[in-house]
Amino acid sequence: MLTGKQKRYLRKEAHHLNPIFQVGKSGINKNMLDQLDETLEKRELIKVSVLQNNFEDKNDLAEQIAKGTDAYIVQIIGNIIVLYRESLEDKQIDLP
Known part of the structure; x- marks a missing residue:
C-alpha cells in the first residue's frame, strides 16, 4: 500500500506524462x-x-486495471x- 507521501511524490512524477x-x-x-502489465514493468508509472x-464508472475501471496488473492507483483526476x-x-523510481 502506498503512503500519502509516496502518492504525492508519484503524482509529481506523473504530471508531465x-x-x-x-x-x-x-x-x-x-x-x-x-x-498494461508489460508497460508497467518497463515504466513503473503510467x-x-x-x-x-x-x-x-472510471473508479470501477481503475480498480479492474489495478487488480488485473497488481498495480496501485495513484490518482484519478478527470478522465x-x-x-x-x-x-x-x-x-527507475525510488519512493520516499
Missing part, C-alpha cells in the same frame, strides 16, 4: 491488461485515459487514471 493507453467503449479485456464513449507498480527488473 502523457496517457499511453485509452479505454474506449469496449472496456477492458485480457489483451489490454497484458499490454497514465490511462478513459474516453467519453465509455459509460462505465485520467495514474497507476504505479514497482518493476522487478528495471527499477
Whole structure:
C-alpha cells in the first residue's frame, strides 16, 4: 500500500506524462491488461485515459486495471487514471 507521501511524490512524477493507453467503449479485456502489465514493468508509472464513449464508472475501471496488473492507483483526476507498480527488473523510481 502506498503512503500519502509516496502518492504525492508519484503524482509529481506523473504530471508531465502523457496517457499511453485509452479505454474506449469496449472496456477492458485480457489483451489490454497484458499490454498494461508489460508497460508497467518497463515504466513503473503510467497514465490511462478513459474516453467519453465509455459509460462505465472510471473508479470501477481503475480498480479492474489495478487488480488485473497488481498495480496501485495513484490518482484519478478527470478522465485520467495514474497507476504505479514497482518493476522487478528495471527499477527507475525510488519512493520516499
